[in-house]
Amino acid sequence: MKKILIANRGEIAVRVIRACRDMGLSSVAVYSECDRTALHVRYADQAVPVGPSPPRESYLRIDRLIDAAKKSGADAVHPGYGFLAENPAFASAVRDAGLTFIGPTPHAIETMGSKTAARLAATRAGVPVVPGTADPLGNEVPDDKIQALARTIGYPLLVKAVAGGGGKGMRTVADAAELSSAVRAARSEAGASFGDASVYLERRLTRPRHIEVQLLGDAHGTVTPFVERECSIQRRHQKVVEETPSLAVTPALREAITSAAAAVARSVGYTNAGTVEFLLDEDGRFYFLEMNTRLQVEHPITEMVTGVDLVQWQIRIARGEPLTLDPAALVRPRGHAIECRVYAEDPDNNFLPSPGRILALRPPAGPGVRDDSGVTAGLDVPIFYDPMISKLVAWAEDRPSAIARMRRALDEYLIAGIKTTVPFFRWLLEQPAFQSGTFHTTFLDEILEARNGRPFVEPAPEIEAIAVVAASVLAALPSVATGNGAVPEPAPSPLRPQWRVQARVEGLR
Amino acid sequence: MRYDVDVGGRVRQATLARAGDGFAISVDGRSYHVDAVRIDAYTLSLVVDSVSHQSYEITVAPGTGAGQLTVTVNGTPVTVGLNVHRSRSQKDDSDKSASGPQRLAASMPGKIVRVLVKTGDMVRARQPLVVVEAMKMENEMRAGRDGTVAEVHALEGHSVEAGALLLVIQ
Numbered sequence: 246m247k248k249i250l251i252a253n254r255g256e257i258a259v260r261v262i263r264a265c266r267d268m269g270l271s272s273v274a275v276y277s278e279c280d281r282t283a284l285h286v287r288y289a290d291q292a293v294p295v296g297p298s299p300p301r302e303s304y305l306r307i308d309r310l311i312d313a314a315k316k317s318g319a320d321a322v323h324p325g326y327g328f329l330a331e332n333p334a335f336a337s338a339v340r341d342a343g344l345t346f347i348g349p350t351p352h353a354i355e356t357m358g359s360k361t362a363a364r365l366a367a368t369r370a371g372v373p374v375v376p377g378t379a380d381p382l383g384n385e386v387p388d389d390k391i392q393a394l395a396r397t398i399g400y401p402l403l404v405k406a407v408a409g410g411g412g413k414g415m416r417t418v419a420d421a422a423e424l425s426s427a428v429r430a431a432r433s434e435a436g437a438s439f440g441d442a443s444v445y446l447e448r449r450l451t452r453p454r455h456i457e458v459q460l461l462g463d464a465h466g467t468v469t470p471f472v473e474r475e476c477s478i479q480r481r482h483q484k485v486v487e488e489t490p491s492l493a494v495t496p497a498l499r500e501a502i503t504s505a506a507a508a509v510a511r512s513v514g515y516t517n518a519g520t521v522e523f524l525l526d527e528d529g530r531f532y533f534l535e536m537n538t539r540l541q542v543e544h545p546i547t548e549m550v551t552g553v554d555l556v557q558w559q560i561r562i563a564r565g566e567p568l569t570l571d572p573a574a575l576v577r578p579r580g581h582a583i584e585c586r587v588y589a590e591d592p593d594n595n596f597l598p599s600p601g602r603i604l605a606l607r608p609p610a611g612p613g614v615r616d617d618s619g620v621t622a623g624l625d626v627p628i629f630y631d632p633m634i635s636k637l638v639a640w641a642e643d644r645p646s647a648i649a650r651m652r653r654a655l656d657e658y659l660i661a662g663i664k665t666t667v668p669f670f671r672w673l674l675e676q677p678a679f680q681s682g683t684f685h686t687t688f689l690d691e692i693l694e695a696r697n698g699r700p701f702v703e704p705a706p707e708i709e710a711i712a713v714v715a716a717s718v719l720a721a722l723p724s725v726a727t728g729n730g731a732v733p734e735p736a737p738s739p740l741r742p743q744w745r746v747q748a749r750v751e752g753l754r
Numbered sequence: 755m756r757y758d759v760d761v762g763g764r765v766r767q768a769t770l771a772r773a774g775d776g777f778a779i780s781v782d783g784r785s786y787h788v789d790a791v792r793i794d795a796y797t798l799s800l801v802v803d804s805v806s807h808q809s810y811e812i813t814v815a816p817g818t819g820a821g822q823l824t825v826t827v828n829g830t831p832v833t834v835g836l837n838v839h840r841s842r843s844q845k846d847d848s849d850k851s852a853s854g855p856q857r858l859a860a861s862m863p864g865k866i867v868r869v870l871v872k873t874g875d876m877v878r879a880r881q882p883l884v885v886v887e888a889m890k891m892e893n894e895m896r897a898g899r900d901g902t903v904a905e906v907h908a909l910e911g912h913s914v915e916a917g918a919l920l921l922v923i924q
Contacts, residue, residue, distance in 0.1 A: 605796040605813050656829050661796045661813035704832045712825040712832035713759045713781045715798060715812045717768045718790045720757055720836055
């Protein structure tokens, strides 16, 4: 394996390119029309256009991606996450083209991609699943039958897309009256997002935690699980903060849940990186939720506490190398890591996407801080894709220090031109329930509801006064637009003569 | 120089004069001596003598409304109106105040997936009105307060630009 095509964009494409560089391998980026200037294109050794901006016409076009791989001389394909990462037809097409797919087999993807088939696999592996319907409920299944099934499961329940993921095509139903419209909405969203409108029903546990287990499997039958990740901080079923290890997991529970994860993976002959997700009930019992047959967004926190480069291992496993990691070390975390998913969203406007041009950006850095970003200043955040712009990770010796470090990193995060969720994270980190770790999967939605629209950004009087001072300084410059909302142009000459700036710099030496 | 600077609907009076290498600025009567350095087109560094040499990192970007700027001070965004304040009636379209019509505008470009109300419907605060899809997610636009739907401009299946008027609640 010499050259890897990354069938993705944004931060994850950059992440995989970095692994290629680390290993002395060449990388090939693909890009849609609006991504010509994107960071992953600039980082890669080669870059191939694959079509117009809508994903269906570019990043989801299997034919064009295979063509790009052949044309560029790549011998392997990394799918990243999202897009085609869990599409068995893509994995098969890559294999059929004589290329290596850096991921599990099409069979494993297919089995775990159907949430109902995955539940069956878990049951066979002796791992408990959340009570729910065994078979997919397609469009042809009538309302009265779904109502009857729902009665046997009990309320509250969840309607979930069989082909789902990431909270799409999922609805919470409190009672029978809400069921039909929830099924309709979930089917519509599932059909649009996954091309499969089938749903299934699952009992909704009250106040569970979302605990997941990363694992690697090689082509020689070895499956090794990693220390758990705690992903209970979710907004509308989408993870927003992840950490590892979990405060709720005792050594005995860790042993049990990582063993269960490995058993599920072994039962389908799983290879490469994957994640088994569980719900941990208040009584300490855990249930298989689903398996993600790909690299996970939140993989960096596992890397921070184990020192293992998961993407490099994905590549090594795809090359046929055996796993040589010490299994005992992988479940013994070194310190604590937290990730905040920074989105181009306006937290003060119901988290609506805030696409636009990033005018200035200085990401945080320094000890224990990792910013996996896909953007730079000067780039537009396009409307066509997921608006996550970076994953900010803080590592420290223990959880309180990791929280303090994350707070420092958020304060360092300088960005202008778009709104981001950074102010929201600053608020979240101050919440007593977050600091004590006593949360569950609906905790965030509940405390957000309780805020009742109170703004996350409430500038102190001093900060407002300084904003007025800054605005006045800007207004003193002839290039500042004052009436039409135009972008302030760079000053034709510096605010003060260049030599004085230089003198100041010199004076500091 | 004198400015009226609108911060959150409140007009602050500012005066500015050059003073040595920096600026002497007063805001509502309070004086600041400011050393200002431009870092790049959108970033300023201020060291404010009168606040014990406090250092502030400032970014400036166009705000959402006409004439507005988002001035971010040490990470906290503040929306300021730099234009001379004309009248108190120029309120934000998404104003959630208890009186006057609420004009619901698309806050991002996207596609109208569903329109959940029609003209004449009574709506409650926070009731979903329109579902807009952007960036693969369906987002509900909700009523800011109780009222009656006076106008519906959103059409299912149509694409809209940011700022497009979707409906009006009286």
